[in-house]
Amino acid sequence: QVQLVESGGGLVQPGGSLRLSCAASGSIFTINIMGWYRQAPGKQRDLVATITSGGSINYADSVKGRFTISRDNAKNTVYLQMNNLKPEDTAVYYCNAVWRNVFNSWGQGTQVTVSS
Secondary structure (H helix, E strand, O other): OEEEEEEOOEEEOOOOOEEEEEEEEEOHHHEEEEEEEEEOOOOOEEEEEEEEOOOOEEEOHHHOOOEEEEEEHHHOEEEEEEOOOOHHHOEEEEEEEEEOOOEEEEOOOEEEEEOO
């Protein structure tokens, strides 16, 4: 199995930056894709960004040019650098891992609030 622990959320003013971290443990060598999703109150959980084991990256249109996903294989950690944050980015952010091509693991979620 794969376990995920997120960190780095918080309150930031519009235009500010935050970096989220997601540390993976367990069967990390079976991970195919890691990514970030977010869920605002009353809305569905939406994809933010993903990165595959081969390094391919995908972003939601709403965050392109502002968010950057990256990984540190030595630390088994994936990051989400979020710049120029907007109030509409306010949500609970969840880390996700797809492993053995069929299984999903989720982190506990971290709150990001963008407000003046």
